[in-house]
Every structure is written in C-alpha cells, then in structure tokens.
Amino acid sequence: MSLLTVGSVAFDALETPFGKTDKIIGGAATFITLSASYFTKNNNLVAVVGGDFPQAMIDILVSHGVNTDGLQIVPEGKTFFWSGKYHNDMNSRDTLDVQLNVMADFDPVVPESYQNCQYLMLGNTAPAIQKMVIERMTNRPKLVMLDTMNFWMDSAMDDLKTVIKMVDLLTINDEEARQLSGDYSLRKAAKTIMAMGPKTLIIKKGEHGALLFQGDRLFFVPALPLENVFDPTGAGDTFAGGFIGHLAATDDISFENMKRALVYGSAMASFCVEKFGSERIQNLTQADIKARVQEFVQLAHFDM
Amino acid sequence: MSLLTVGSVAFDALETPFGKTDKIIGGAATFITLSASYFTKNNNLVAVVGGDFPQAMIDILVSHGVNTDGLQIVPEGKTFFWSGKYHNDMNSRDTLDVQLNVMADFDPVVPESYQNCQYLMLGNTAPAIQKMVIERMTNRPKLVMLDTMNFWMDSAMDDLKTVIKMVDLLTINDEEARQLSGDYSLRKAAKTIMAMGPKTLIIKKGEHGALLFQGDRLFFVPALPLENVFDPTGAGDTFAGGFIGHLAATDDISFENMKRALVYGSAMASFCVEKFGSERIQNLTQADIKARVQEFVQLAHFDM
Numbered sequence: 106m107s108l109l110t111v112g113s114v115a116f117d118a119l120e121t122p123f124g125k126t127d128k129i130i131g132g133a134a135t136f137i138t139l140s141a142s143y144f145t146k147n148n149n150l151v152a153v154v155g156g157d158f159p160q161a162m163i164d165i166l167v168s169h170g171v172n173t174d175g176l177q178i179v180p181e182g183k184t185f186f187w188s189g190k191y192h193n194d195m196n197s198r199d200t201l202d203v204q205l206n207v208m209a210d211f212d213p214v215v216p217e218s219y220q221n222c223q224y225l226m227l228g229n230t231a232p233a234i235q236k237m238v239i240e241r242m243t244n245r246p247k248l249v250m251l252d253t254m255n256f257w258m259d260s261a262m263d264d265l266k267t268v269i270k271m272v273d274l275l276t277i278n279d280e281e282a283r284q285l286s287g288d289y290s291l292r293k294a295a296k297t298i299m300a301m302g303p304k305t306l307i308i309k310k311g312e313h314g315a316l317l318f319q320g321d322r323l324f325f326v327p328a329l330p331l332e333n334v335f336d337p338t339g340a341g342d343t344f345a346g347g348f349i350g351h352l353a354a355t356d357d358i359s360f361e362n363m364k365r366a367l368v369y370g371s372a373m374a375s376f377c378v379e380k381f382g383s384e385r386i387q388n389l390t391q392a393d394i395k396a397r398v399q400e401f402v403q404l405a406h407f408d409m
Numbered sequence: 410m411s412l413l414t415v416g417s418v419a420f421d422a423l424e425t426p427f428g429k430t431d432k433i434i435g436g437a438a439t440f441i442t443l444s445a446s447y448f449t450k451n452n453n454l455v456a457v458v459g460g461d462f463p464q465a466m467i468d469i470l471v472s473h474g475v476n477t478d479g480l481q482i483v484p485e486g487k488t489f490f491w492s493g494k495y496h497n498d499m500n501s502r503d504t505l506d507v508q509l510n511v512m513a514d515f516d517p518v519v520p521e522s523y524q525n526c527q528y529l530m531l532g533n534t535a536p537a538i539q540k541m542v543i544e545r546m547t548n549r550p551k552l553v554m555l556d557t558m559n560f561w562m563d564s565a566m567d568d569l570k571t572v573i574k575m576v577d578l579l580t581i582n583d584e585e586a587r588q589l590s591g592d593y594s595l596r597k598a599a600k601t602i603m604a605m606g607p608k609t610l611i612i613k614k615g616e617h618g619a620l621l622f623q624g625d626r627l628f629f630v631p632a633l634p635l636e637n638v639f640d641p642t643g644a645g646d647t648f649a650g651g652f653i654g655h656l657a658a659t660d661d662i663s664f665e666n667m668k669r670a671l672v673y674g675s676a677m678a679s680f681c682v683e684k685f686g687s688e689r690i691q692n693l694t695q696a697d698i699k700a701r702v703q704e705f706v707q708l709a710h711f712d713m
Binding site for chain 2: 193194289290291292293310313314316323324325326327330331332333334361364365367368398402403404405406407408409
C-alpha cells in the first residue's frame with residue numbers, strides 16, 4: 106500500500122564527541138522516506154526546500170523510489186537549517202541555531218496523485234501543518250501516524266492536542282511522554298495519552314529501546330547495544346520510517362504486525378547512528394537489514 | 410544443587426517519593442536468599458548481625474527454607490545500618506547514614522556443612538571479604554557470582570580487581586560498568602571487563618532492563634514497566650537471587666539457561682520494587698511468579 110510522508114527536508118550542522126560536520130542533508134522526511142524505501146516502493150513525499158537545496162540529493166531520494174512530486178522548491182528561498190551539539194552521553198543535545206527559512210510559510214499541498222495513500226506519516230513539524238495535511242486528504246487514510254517533540258509541547262500545546270486527537274498512532278520519547286501526560290510512570294503516561302485520542306502509542310527510549318502500547322497490550326523492543334554511536338540525529342525518524350514502511354508494505358495493522366514493524370524500525374535506527382547524517386541509510390542492502398534483524402532476534406529471544 | 414550466599418543482613422531506613430520507613434530489614438543477603446528461596450531449597454546463608462536483630466526475621470528466613478547455620482549473631486554488637494533517600498526519578502539516591510557496626514569486623518566463616526555448595530553468590534560487600542570466602546571454600550564451586558558497587562571502585566579498586574579475577578560471573582550496573590572499564594559504550598565496557606577475568610557479565614540498567622554478556626554472545630531482558638515503583642532498594646539483590654537460584658535449581662550453566670535465569674531474576678526484581686523493603690518478596694506464590702514471567706514473555710516476544 107502507498108505511504109505519504111510529510112515533514113522537513115533540511116540542512117543540519119552537527120557536532121558530536123566523534124567529530125563535526127558542515128551543512129549536511131537532514132530533516133525528518135528525508136530520514137523517514139529513505140528508511141521506508143527499503144520496505145515500500147510506493148513512497149510519496151510532501152515537503153519544501155529552497156533554491157539552495159542540491160539536486161543531487163533529490164536524485165538520491167528518487168533513486169530510492171521516493172516520489173518527489175510533492176516536494177516544493179522555492180527558488181528564491183533558503184532551506185530549513187538546524188545546528189546542534191550532542192553532549193558526551195549522546196542522549197542530550199543543545200540546539201545551536203535554527204533558521205526556519207522556507208518552512209516558515211510551508212503550505213503542505215497534497216498532490217492529487219497522493220490522495221489514495223493509505224498510510225500517512227506526519228513527521229515532526231508544527232502541529233497546525235500536521236492538522237492541515239489530515240484535513241486535505243480526501244479519503245481518510247487507514248493509518249495516520251504522528252511524530253512530535255517537546256518544542257511543540259512548550260510552544261503550541263493546544264494545537265498539538267487537537268491534532269493528536271485526530272491520529273491513530275503517536276510516537277514520542279520518554280521525557281515527552283512524561284511532559285505530555287504529567288505522569289512519571291510510562292505505563293500511566295501511556296494510558297493518559299491514549300485517552301487523548303491515539304489508540305496506539307510508541308514511546309522511544311533511545312539507547313534503551315522502545316515501547317509499543319495499544320489498549321492493555323504492551324510490547325518492548327531493545328535498542329541494539331553498539332560499540333560506536335557516531336550521530337543520533339535522525340534515529341527517531343529512521344525508526345518511524347522503518348515502522349510505517351513495513352506496515353504499508355504488508356498492509357497489516359494488527360498488533361502482531363506492529364511488533365514486527367517495531368523491530369524493523371529499531372533495526373533501521375541502529376544503522377542510522379553508525380555514521381553522520383543519512384549516509385548509512387542511503388547505502389543499505391536487504392541482506393544488511395536481514396542480518397541486523399537477526400541480531401535483534403538473538404538479543405531478545407528466550408524460551409522459558 | 411546447593412547455593413551459598415554471603416553478604417549483608419541489615420537494617421535500612423528509607424525515604425522515597427511515596428513515603429518513608431523506620432528501620433526495616435534489608436541487606437543484600439536478605440534479598441538474595443529470600444528471592445532464591447522460590448527456586449531452591451538448598452539455600453545457605455553466611456552473614457553477621459548484632460544482638461538487636463529480631464529473631465522474627467530469622468524465623469522468616471528459616472520458614473523460606475534458608476539455612477541460617479552460617480548466620481553469626483554478635484550479642485553485644487549492633488546490626489549494619491544504612492539510610493538513604495531516593496530522588497524523584499527513583500534512579501538515583503543519596504546515602505544519609507551508614508553504620509557498619511558488626512560488619513566492620515565480619516569474619517565470614519563458612520560452616521563445614523556448606524563446603525559442598527556448587528553455587529556461590531557473593532553479595533555486595535568489601536572485596537577483601539568476598540575474596541576470603543572464595544579462599545575458604547575447600548572445593549571450588551561450579552559457579553562463583555559476584556555483585557559489587559561503585560563505592561568499592563572508589564575505595565578499594567585493587568582489592569576489587571583481585572577478586573573480580575577469581576569469579577565466573579560479575580554483576581554491576583551500567584554506570585559502574587563504565588567506571589570499571591573506562592568505556593562509555595556498554596558493548597566495549599563488557600569486553601574490557603570480561604578481559605579482567607569473569608567469563609560472563611551482567612550489566613543491570615534498572616528500569617531499562619539488563620544485559621547478559623558471554624564472549625561474543627549477548628542477551629537483553631527488559632524491565633517490566635510498572636504503574637507504581639515504591640522502593641527500588643534490594644531490586645538488584647533480588648534479581649541476583651532469582652538468577653542464581655534458578656541456575657542452582659536446574660544445575661545448568663549454559664548460556665540458554667542463563668537467559669532464562671535473567672528473566673526469572675527480572676521477574677523477582679519487578680515484585681521487589683512494588684512494596685517497601687523485602688515485604689513483597691516474603692509473600693509470593695509460585696503462581697505469582699509464573700504469571701509475572703508470562704508478562705515478560707508477552708512483553709518481549711516477537712515472531713519475524
């Protein structure tokens with residue numbers, strides 16, 4: 106089934122304990138669509154970039170089967186830019202600079218040819234834009250998944266709560282789940298958040314794995330312990346792309362299949378952090394992914 | 410097979426966000442032997458208490474099948490006392506008071522009747538005492554497991570490294586693994602630590618689960634997300650007791666069986682934190698444990 110992803114395509118400048126980069130390609134929708142491309146070839150993008158965005162990167166997306174008909178290019182505009190520095194533990198970071206540029210006036214036009222998409226992934230961006238996309242779908246998708254972050258909880262909580270009510274699946278990290286719910290226990294937080302609308306919730310815990318909640322059902326997938334983590338940027342987006350890419354490819358939204366999707370998402374995220382930016386997830390093979398999934402099976406599987 | 414546990418039997422006074430206690434019974438060996446008692450009835454204790462220690466608590470240990478022949482009572486002495494306060498996140502705590510009392514001169518005498526124990530659990534205490542116990546075993550046990558903490562890394566690192574070299578299995582938490590190895594990545598830390606002697610390493614991550622390392626093999630068990638965590642005191646000891654209790658009961662130290670032991674240990678620890686002190690793990694049934702283990706299976710199991 107077809108997947109539509111809406112979100113940022115951007116420039117990032119990163120500093121981690123292992124090095125720093127000049128402007129490289131980033132953005133939630135970049136990571137999501139690249140990651141999903143290993144699962145589904147019906148992979149449609151809505152985003153906006155400026156005239157400064159390299160055609161070579163668009164070509165890379167296209168070579169991965171991403172449909173860029175919905176990628177708006179504002180020739181006189183500049184691409185969204187984010188700069189950040191990770192602390193030594195790689196779990197926390199400081200934002201050094203944000204330049205919204207063309208994202209400030211982003212009008213997320215959904216091309217007619219995307220209207221039948223059954224899986225909608227709303228990457229992290231302003232809740233008002235995410236809501237607009239849902240309203241512009243003529244047919245309600247089978248599954249609407251939303252990613253967001255603490256920035257929107259601080260600055261646009263009312264808008265965020267409105268759009269959260271409209272989606273099937275929300276994905277946030279553990280601290281954001283605590284902030285959104287007011288509960289410290291993640292189990293309590295999940296109940297509170299599911300009562301806000303989404304039937305399914307994924308709580309990402311970074312190097313500590315991810316939890317999938319649906320009603321009273323609960324599933325956990327660990328993160329793969331890695332010798333080297335170079336750059337966590339985009340790991341959450343890559344996770345989301347693998348997750349919804351698998352769902353779209355199989356067109357099965359049962360809890361059992363979501364568990365598999367969580368493993369695929371985690372496997373994809375484990376690749377993402379091994380190099381700076383999206384480099385690693387531009388260059389994977391199906392054999393790489395299969396082998397990595399086997400590592401998760403060995404890591405987590407036991408017989409009592 | 411028979412299990413010998415050496416460690417503290419103590420008084421604790423605790424403060425958590427959910428309440429505070431007066432002096433209650435604590436100590437590593439208390440939690441370990443109680444937890445192990447649900448797995449093996451050949452469960453032998455070496456520890457020391459003062460004349461102030463209640464006979465009622467010794468009776469509780471005995472009623473759980475713990476052999477207290479090796480429990481020394483110093484009538485004129487006072488029992489080891491620890492007082493601590495947990496922070497709001499329950500992951501960190503401040504020590505408010507420590508009174509070594511009879512532990513200061515603890516001479517860990519191993520009764521003749523314990524000499525054939527095949528499983529030796531060295532609970533957290535001074536590395537010099539742990540070493541003495543190993544040397545006092547006439548026959549080398551089949552498996553020697555050691556628990557320790559950052560306090561001994563700060564104050565007795567040389568002694569600690571000496572005893573670590575003598576054991577088969579070491580259990581520490583993630584921060585301690587980083588301190589002991591000097592490596593931030595837990596995968597690298599595990600390699601460094603296993604090169605110090607122990608063939609097997611368990612890294613405890615509290616609410617984030619536990620990792621089992623042996624050579625190139627790696628297994629992870631999540632912690633059960635709980636709605637309420639009242640008191641984390643003793644959770645690591647309870648985990649160790651369930652782990653080695655299962656190994657001793659089955660007399661199987663294969664990696665596959667250690668994986669099951671890790672699940673049992675985690676299940677026991679999940680009970681421990683639900684009430685203050687050892688109250689919860691004094692009052693479990695086999696049905697409780699079986700049902701809890703099933704929750705772990707549901708939490709972690711997936712089919713790709």
